[in-house]
Amino acid sequence: MSEMNRLISEFPNNFLEAKEIALKANFQQPKNEIHNIVICGMGGSGIGGSLVAKWLENELSVSVTVVKDYSLPAFISKNSLVIGSSYSGNTEETISAVEEAVAKGAHIIGITSGGKMLELCESKAFDVVVVPGGNPPRTALAFSIVQLVNIFIQLGMADSKRMDEMMAGQQLIVKEEVGIKAEARKLAEYLTGKVGIWYGTSDYEPVLVRARQQFNENGKALGWSHSIPEMNHNELVGWGGGDERFAAVFIDTKWNHTRNDKRIEITKSKIEAYSTVHSIQAKGESQIEQSIYIINIVDWASLYLAEMENTDPIDITVIDFLKSELSKF
Numbered sequence: 001m002s003e004m005n006r007l008i009s010e011f012p013n014n015f016l017e018a019k020e021i022a023l024k025a026n027f028q029q030p031k032n033e034i035h036n037i038v039i040c041g042m043g044g045s046g047i048g049g050s051l052v053a054k055w056l057e058n059e060l061s062v063s064v065t066v067v068k069d070y071s072l073p074a075f076i077s078k079n080s081l082v083i084g085s086s087y088s089g090n091t092e093e094t095i096s097a098v099e100e101a102v103a104k105g106a107h108i109i110g111i112t113s114g115g116k117m118l119e120l121c122e123s124k125a126f127d128v129v130v131v132p133g134g135n136p137p138r139t140a141l142a143f144s145i146v147q148l149v150n151i152f153i154q155l156g157m158a159d160s161k162r163m164d165e166m167m168a169g170q171q172l173i174v175k176e177e178v179g180i181k182a183e184a185r186k187l188a189e190y191l192t193g194k195v196g197i198w199y200g201t202s203d204y205e206p207v208l209v210r211a212r213q214q215f216n217e218n219g220k221a222l223g224w225s226h227s228i229p230e231m232n233h234n235e236l237v238g239w240g241g242g243d244e245r246f247a248a249v250f251i252d253t254k255w256n257h258t259r260n261d262k263r264i265e266i267t268k269s270k271i272e273a274y275s276t277v278h279s280i281q282a283k284g285e286s287q288i289e290q291s292i293y294i295i296n297i298v299d300w301a302s303l304y305l306a307e308m309e310n311t312d313p314i315d316i317t318v319i320d321f322l323k324s325e326l327s328k329f
Contacts, residue, residue, distance in 0.1 A: 002303075002307075002313070003314055004139075004218060004303050004306070004313040004314055005303060007135055007136070007139040008139070008296075008299045008300060008303055010139075011139075011141075011142060011173070011296060011299065012170050012173055012174050014140070014141075014142035014143060015142045015146060015166060015167065015169075015170035016170065017132070017142075017143075018131070018142050018143045018146035018147065019146055019163070019167065021129065021130075021131060021143070021146075021147070022129075022146055022147060022150035022163075025127075025129050025147070025150060025154070026127075026154070027109060027127045027151060027154050027155060028127055029155065030081060030107040030155070031107070032078045032079050032107070033079055034062060034079060034080070034081045034107070034155075034157075035062055035077075035079040035080065036062050036063050036064075036065070036075060036076075036079070036080050036081075037060070037062055037063070037064045037065070037080070037081045037082075037083070038064070038065045038066075038067055038072060038073070038076065038080060038081070038082045038083070038097075038101070038106075039052070039053060039064065039065070039066045039067070039083045039085060039148065040066075040067045040068075040072075040082065040083065040084045040085065040093075040094045040097040040098055040101075041066070041067075041068065041084070041085035041086065041091070041094055041144075042068055042086075042091050042093050042094055043091075043137055043138065043213075044087060044136070044137030044138035044139070044140060044141060044144070044213075045085040045086055045087050045091065045094070045111075045137055045140075045144055046066065046068045046085070047141070047206060047209060047210050047213060048085060048141055048144030048145045048148060049066040049083070049085055049144075049148065050066050050205075050206035050209065051145055051206045051207070051210070051291060052145055052148040052149055052152070053065075053066050053206075054203065054204075054205065054206050055149075055162065055287060055288055055291070056149075056152060056157075056158050056162070059157075059158055059159065059162075060152070060157055060158065061157070062157075067097055068093070069093055069097070070092075070093045070096040070097060071096070071097060071100060072097050072100050072101060072104070076100070076101060076104045076106055077104055077105065077106065078104070078105040078106065078107075080101070080104070080106040080107065081106065081107050081109070081155075082097075082098065082101035082106040082107070082108050082109075083108075083109050083110075083111065083148065083151065084097070084098035084101075084108065084109070084110045084111070084112075084117055084121075085110075085111040085112070085144055085147075085148070086110075086111075086112050086115070086117045087112065087113055087131070087133065087137035087140050087143075087144070088112075088113065088114075088115055088133070088137065089112040089113055089114045089115020089116055089117040089118050089119075089133075090115040090116050090117070091117075092326075094117070095116050095117060095120070098110070098117070098120065099120070102120075102124065108121070108124070108126045108127075109121075109126065109127045109128065109129075109151055110126060110127070110128035110129070111128070111129045111131065111143075111144065111147045111148070112128065112129075112130065112131070113130065113131050113132060113133025113134070113140075114130070114133055118130065129147045129151075131143040131144075131147065136217075136314065136316070138213070138214065138217055138218075141210075141295070142170075145166065146163075146166060149162050149163055149166060150163065162288065165286045165288040165289055166288055166292065168284070168285065168286070168288075168289050169284060169286075169288055169289040169291070169292030169293065170292070172283060172284055172289055172292065172293055173292060173293060173296045176283065176293070180293070180296055180297050180300060181300055183280060183297050183301075184297050184298070184299075184300030184301040184303075184304055185300075185301070185304050186278075187249065187278065187280065187297065187298075187301040187304075188301045188302075188304035188305040188308060189304075189308070190247060190249075190276075190278045191215070191219075191221070191247050191249070191278075191301070191305060192305060192308050192309070194244075194245060194246065194247035195221075195222055195223055195224075195245055195246050195247065196211075196212065196215055196221065196223035196247055196249055197223060197224055197225070197226075197246055197247065197248045197249065198211045198212055198223065198224070198225035198226075198249050198251070199225070199226060199227070199228060199231060199248060199249065199250050199251070199264075199267070200227060200228065200250065200251035200252075200253065201227060201228050201229075201253065201256050201257075201260050201264075202227040202228070202229070202230065203253070203256070203287060204227070204251055204253055204287075204290075204291065204294070205225070205227040206291075207251060207291050207294050207295060208225035208226075208227060208251065209225055210295055210298065211225065211249070211251075211294075211295075211298040212224060212225045214298050214299055214301075214302040215298075215301075215302045215305065217302075217313075217316065218299075218302035218303055218305070218306050218313040219302045219303075219305035219306050219309065219311070219313070220306065220309070220311045220315075221305060221309075228260055228263050228264055228267065229259075229260060229263055231267070232263055232267060236267060236270060239270060239271050239273075239274050239275075240274070242271070242274035242275050243274060243275060244275055244276070245275075246274075246275050247275065247276055247278065248268075248271050248275060248276065248277045248278070249277075249278050249279075249280065250264065250268060250277060250278070250279045250280070251280055251282060251294055252264070252279050252280065252281045252282060253282045253287075253290050254282070254290065255287075280294060280297060282294050
């Protein structure tokens with residue numbers, strides 16, 4: 001068994017371990033009323049913030065912004081909750097943003113396995129959740145999303161049912177393991193030698209982003225994603241220049257706006273005039289469950305593609321080179 005195969009296999013167990021960590025966490029209530037929330041994170045940590053922000057956007061009474069850069073929006077103040085999520089603890093963009101939040105007097109919580117983030121939080125007596133480290137951040141997604149949801153629950157901003165829905169998602173992917181791997185292999189075969197283009201409704205946009213990121217890192221494959229209905233106002237026209245190089249993948253989910261269901265139907269028919277379409281039907285009884293189900297399929301598919309293309313799914317030499325060059329600056 002390859003290392004990435006082992007890490008993806010551990011995804012369901014990661015949820016259970018992450019919940020145990022969450023149950024032991026206690027967070028200080030902010031001294032000031034919270035008017036806005038910012039989650040800072042990059043890559044595998046950042047996508048966790050995007051997923052949770054989307055899952056909770058119709059429940060939270062204040063807006064959530066996910067920052068994937070060095071700087072924070074101007075509105076950050078003592079009435080802001082800033083969550084710094086850095087798996088390694090040394091992500092320079094996230095550290096920079098959190099340091100700016102400190103200067104602005106925001107209420108800060110960290111999620112990390114160690115490094116500068118842990119040092120910063122401990123030195124300032126900020127709450128910090130420590131998760132197991134040592135693996136590629138993209139394989140630690142369960143730790144990120146469980147801790148983020150738990151923070152919102154403990155601060156009284158989200159319903160505890162969200163944790164139940166994540167655990168239901170965990171049980172779903174265990175139950176559906178055989179079917180998930182079969183779907184993943186079909187997807188990998190479909191995308192072999194192609195540029196994958198990921199589509200779904202805006203409610204699942206972070207899942208689409210996660211998909212292309214996994215194929216970028218594990219499969220060493222380029223691709224992009226876009227959501228409906230926005231895609232119908234621009235990118236659909238671009239398919240006039242499409243051909244068999246491009247392979248569309250649609251994430252089909254429940255509870256879409258009826259107009260979006262019709263849009264998807266029409267969009268698929270138009271793309272099929274130029275290339276091919278592959279659809280994945282999400283399973284689950286909530287948005288969170290369906291997201292976890294699709295994420296697991298994509299994780300396996302990205303590994304299978306790497307195997308088919310004889311590439312190393314762990315290797316990130318080009319990112320290591322970038323960091324090395326930046327360290328000289």
